[in-house]
Amino acid sequence: MRRRTVTAVALSTALALGLAACAKAKTDDTTQNTTPAFNAAMGKVFNPSDKKGGTIKFANLGDWDTLDPGETYYGYSWDFLRLYGRSLVMFKPAPGADGLKLVPDLAESLGVPSADAKTWTYKIRQGVKFEDGTPVTSKDVKYAVLRSTDKATFPNGPAYFEQFLNLPAGYQGPYKSKGVDTNSAIETPDENTIVFHLKQPFSGFDYFAMLPQTVPVPEAKDTAAKYKEHVVSSGPYMFEKNEIGKSFSLVRNPNWDQATDPNRKALPDRYEVALNVNADDIDNRLISGDLDVDVVGTGVQPAALGRVLGDPNLKAQADNPTIARLWYTSINPQVKPLDNIDCRKAILYAADRTGYQTAYGGEFSGGQIATTIMPPMIPGYQQFDLYPAGADNKGDVAKAKEALTACGQPNGFETNMAYRAERPREKATAESLQQALARVGIKLTLKPFPQGDYFSQYAGNPPYSRTNKLGLATNGWGADWNDGFGMLSQIVDSRVIRETGGSSNISVRIPQVDQMLDQALAETDVTKREAIWGQIDKRVMEEAVILPGIYAKALLVRGKHLTNVFINESFGYYDYLALGVQ
Amino acid sequence: MVTYIIRRLLATVVLLFFVSAVTFSIFFVVPRIAGSTPETLATRYVGRAATEETVKLTAERLGFYDPVVVQYGRWVKGVVAGTDYDYGAGVEHCPAPCLGYSFITRQPVWPDLLDRMTVTLSLAIGASIIWLLAGVATGVLSALRRGSVFDRAAMGIALGGVSLPIFFTGIVSLVIFSYGLGITAPGGSFTPFTENPAEWAYDLILPWITLAFLFAAAYARLTRAGMLETMNEDYIRTARAKGLKERTVITRHGLRAALTPILTIFGLDVGLLVGGAVLTESTFSLPGLGKYAIDAILNNDLPKVMGVTILAAFFIVIANLIVDLLYAVIDPRVRLG
Numbered sequence: 063m064r065r066r067t068v069t070a071v072a073l074s075t076a077l078a079l080g081l082a083a084c085a086k087a088k089t090d091d092t093t094q095n096t097t098p099a100f101n102a103a104m105g106k107v108f109n110p111s112d113k114k115g116g117t118i119k120f121a122n123l124g125d126w127d128t129l130d131p132g133e134t135y136y137g138y139s140w141d142f143l144r145l146y147g148r149s150l151v152m153f154k155p156a157p158g159a160d161g162l163k164l165v166p167d168l169a170e171s172l173g174v175p176s177a178d179a180k181t182w183t184y185k186i187r188q189g190v191k192f193e194d195g196t197p198v199t200s201k202d203v204k205y206a207v208l209r210s211t212d213k214a215t216f217p218n219g220p221a222y223f224e225q226f227l228n229l230p231a232g233y234q235g236p237y238k239s240k241g242v243d244t245n246s247a248i249e250t251p252d253e254n255t256i257v258f259h260l261k262q263p264f265s266g267f268d269y270f271a272m273l274p275q276t277v278p279v280p281e282a283k284d285t286a287a288k289y290k291e292h293v294v295s296s297g298p299y300m301f302e303k304n305e306i307g308k309s310f311s312l313v314r315n316p317n318w319d320q321a322t323d324p325n326r327k328a329l330p331d332r333y334e335v336a337l338n339v340n341a342d343d344i345d346n347r348l349i350s351g352d353l354d355v356d357v358v359g360t361g362v363q364p365a366a367l368g369r370v371l372g373d374p375n376l377k378a379q380a381d382n383p384t385i386a387r388l389w390y391t392s393i394n395p396q397v398k399p400l401d402n403i404d405c406r407k408a409i410l411y412a413a414d415r416t417g418y419q420t421a422y423g424g425e426f427s428g429g430q431i432a433t434t435i436m437p438p439m440i441p442g443y444q445q446f447d448l449y450p451a452g453a454d455n456k457g458d459v460a461k462a463k464e465a466l467t468a469c470g471q472p473n474g475f476e477t478n479m480a481y482r483a484e485r486p487r488e489k490a491t492a493e494s495l496q497q498a499l500a501r502v503g504i505k506l507t508l509k510p511f512p513q514g515d516y517f518s519q520y521a522g523n524p525p526y527s528r529t530n531k532l533g534l535a536t537n538g539w540g541a542d543w544n545d546g547f548g549m550l551s552q553i554v555d556s557r558v559i560r561e562t563g564g565s566s567n568i569s570v571r572i573p574q575v576d577q578m579l580d581q582a583l584a585e586t587d588v589t590k591r592e593a594i595w596g597q598i599d600k601r602v603m604e605e606a607v608i609l610p611g612i613y614a615k616a617l618l619v620r621g622k623h624l625t626n627v628f629i630n631e632s633f634g635y636y637d638y639l640a641l642g643v644q
Numbered sequence: 645m646v647t648y649i650i651r652r653l654l655a656t657v658v659l660l661f662f663v664s665a666v667t668f669s670i671f672f673v674v675p676r677i678a679g680s681t682p683e684t685l686a687t688r689y690v691g692r693a694a695t696e697e698t699v700k701l702t703a704e705r706l707g708f709y710d711p712v713v714v715q716y717g718r719w720v721k722g723v724v725a726g727t728d729y730d731y732g733a734g735v736e737h738c739p740a741p742c743l744g745y746s747f748i749t750r751q752p753v754w755p756d757l758l759d760r761m762t763v764t765l766s767l768a769i770g771a772s773i774i775w776l777l778a779g780v781a782t783g784v785l786s787a788l789r790r791g792s793v794f795d796r797a798a799m800g801i802a803l804g805g806v807s808l809p810i811f812f813t814g815i816v817s818l819v820i821f822s823y824g825l826g827i828t829a830p831g832g833s834f835t836p837f838t839e840n841p842a843e844w845a846y847d848l849i850l851p852w853i854t855l856a857f858l859f860a861a862a863y864a865r866l867t868r869a870g871m872l873e874t875m876n877e878d879y880i881r882t883a884r885a886k887g888l889k890e891r892t893v894i895t896r897h898g899l900r901a902a903l904t905p906i907l908t909i910f911g912l913d914v915g916l917l918v919g920g921a922v923l924t925e926s927t928f929s930l931p932g933l934g935k936y937a938i939d940a941i942l943n944n945d946l947p948k949v950m951g952v953t954i955l956a957a958f959f960i961v962i963a964n965l966i967v968d969l970l971y972a973v974i975d976p977r978v979r980l981g
Binding site for chain 1: 680689692695696699704751815819822823824832926927929931944
């Protein structure tokens with residue numbers, strides 16, 4: 063008896079001491095944030111370090127769209143590009159809400175607008191050089207922007223500059239319109255000043271200044287469509303080797319001056335990027351430590367998802383950020399009986415939100431159930447739910463039936479639903495809605511269409527939609543940047559809809575919303591502008607022409623050897639500028 | 645023999661043009677039947693911010709407004725005489741054979757194909773030697789030890805090899821041998837033979853063995869069946885009666901006769917493989933022709949699709965020619981022509 067008591071006391075004491083020691087160690091580690099934990103890189107820096115040196119290995123499951131800053135249009139590319147290019151302003155490489163702020167990069171400060179927000183002035187920092195030692199001047203930025211407007215040579219890039227700049231009529235870019243005076247659009251009064259003149263007011267021009275299209279390009283070394291073979295660097299790293307479609311590598315740029323660059327630490331010596339790597343292989347290599355970063359940032363594949371979520375050690379190496387992307391369903395008021403707002407509301411009430419989420423891959427890999435158009439990280443986001451789906455989020459059948467009675471279809475109605483055939487998640491969404499709406503008598507016939515022509519010929523083509531009664535259509539939109547304009551302008555402005563098709567806006571035709579958009583563009587006060595975005599969101603939702611599905615999330619795995627790992631909220635994945643190697 | 649070869653090569657050229665014409669038509673005719681216009685075709689090669697203007701400019705640049713026959717003629721001229729390519733800031737001359745420039749990457753196709761071909765050839769040749777030797781040896785031994793433990797085990801493993809898909813065995817092998825044990829190279833590794841032969845072999849050993857496993861199985865079973873049939877023939881008994889060494893009986897008399905069907909299959913397999921070992925290259929992330937073909941098809945990149953199809957057809961035809969020539973060598977009864 064006594065011996066057992068002594069043993070018990072001894073054991074419990076040991077246990078207590080052990081736990082206390084562990085707790086103490088853990089506290090120390092969490093203040094340092096070096097202990098792997100789920101979401102350890104969200105809102106804070108994981109494994110902070112100032113150690114220089116080493117090589118970071120990236121892999122891309124496909125091809126890079128292009129390394130040319132004038133044309134690249136993928137978020138991960140914009141994130142990475144800051145290693146070899148400096149745009150006028152950039153998103154702050156910081157965790158949490160700080161990462162949503164714009165800070166000056168090549169420019170000395172954010173843009174200075176005129177009173178009417180039609181003229182924007184930036185001063186270029188002194189002492190910034192290209193990789194060959196030639197100084198970067200305002201002319202190089204002007205040239206970079208102008209060449210990006212040549213859509214015959216660069217058809218894939220963003221089109222904001224040609225839309226907003228006051229370019230001379232018929233201007234086709236510097237290759238075809240050589241010698242044409244473009245001072246009406248961009249002026250360079252001296253080597254360090256650049257002035258942009260717009261056709262219409264735009265209060266958010268700093269977001270345009272963030273675009274890679276403002277990364278300076280030396281005219282003497284510009285080879286148009288071939289420039290991507292060797293982009294001349296203005297950043298801390300330059301291209302060592304570039305085998306298009308296979309791989310490329312970056313090494314230190316000897317002419318980069320830390321004194322001109324408060325935003326970058328430039329810790330690693332080298333970057334290696336492999337392209338067209340098998341997606342499952344990427345996940346296996348990340349997990350084993352053979353690879354540092356899955357550059358595309360859309361998360362692990364289904365095969366690895368189960369492993370990562372199921373194994374506590376692996377889950378501790380993962381982060382689950384939300385991206386500024388909404389997966390949703392358009393409800394087309396041009397297709398009867400959806401011209402009646404109550405019929406549309408019936409769909410919104412009857413939809414099974416949980417089913418939508420499951421169709422997209424669940425809580426971690428799919429996303430968060432959405433009740434608004436703007437995802438939470440967009441400034442101006444207001445949380446509201448105009449069509450509560452019941453406590454279990456599976457839909458409010460009673461309210462849906464009420465709405466059906468109000469619209470004169472008490473027993474439901476029939477309509478067609480379009481989705482993109484190559485996307486299993488959209489097929490699953492369509493099937494989920496088909497089942498959910500059947501509960502109130504709304505019969506959906508599902509119609510798959512090829513994604514390449516989805517917007518130009520089918521769901522996004524108004525005459526086709528009307529003739530073929532496509533009442534519902536799966537849709538999705540990711541903001542070019544985390545701002546109301548970037549998120550909303552292409553999907554709720556009725557003026558982007560073309561009768562010839564091609565627009566992502568399938569269903570929103572609200573004149574009041576168009577006016578509110580214009581109002582926001584001209585509003586120079588940030589707080590007021592953000593409030594308008596929120597109001598637009600609500601107004602569109604009141605019209606019941608969009609059924610929000612989910613705010614996309616991705617399950618990312620941290621590389622084992624990385625330091626300074628954090629999610630940059632502007633991109634929704636790791637900040638590639640800050641990373642170092644242990 | 646020489647006339648025969650020349651005749652076959654001429655026929656090959658005609659065949660390749662025929663294949664190119666068919667591929668070209670499929671690319672353009674099928675969408676047209678579905679109602680495509682030059683603009684809707686061009687939307688595939690522009691970004692999401694593209695205006696109608698951009699789409700039209702792209703359709704013009706890619707030549708979609710010309711009749712299909714004219715577009716094909718332009719392509720043929722490029723192959724035969726080379727062509728000039730406007731890359732925006734200037735014009736580049738693309739010498740013959742110019743298989744055009746990719747619609748997506750704007751890179752010339754022919755240099756890409758040559759580059760990728762070395763990878764696929766490395767993969768195919770290495771794997772084919774391994775599977776031929778391993779498969780035939782296993783098959784011969786199994787046939788000679790029919791019904792034994794070795795025979796049953798070998799045929800069982802062969803069944804596994806034939807049944808397991810490469811995208812399974814490949815990924816699992818990588819996890820075990822490359823990332824677990826660290827004895828083989830990770831996915832995506834390729835060093836050209838001319839740069840470092842030892843590194844070249846080290847990078848490819850796992851894809852070789854995984855791919856060979858798939859084929860060796862079939863060859864083992866084929867060889868076993870062929871050997872069993874041949875070893876029961878009368879002339880084998882005669883050869884033994886003559887006092888020849890058993891090894892000579894098996895190889896010179898038994899295997900040689902059983903080799904003919906194996907050779908046929910081998911030629912076809914290698915020809916197809918050189919045209920693009922799609923699954924292996926995708927699984928091991930090797931930048932070969934197969935991966936190139938898949939990307940080209942998924943991106944509707946016509947010049948790449950044309951290039952890869954022509955090359956694949958060429959390899960299959962040449963492989964068949966070589967097989968036919970080898971028949972004449974192996975089997976004296978065969979007369980060419």
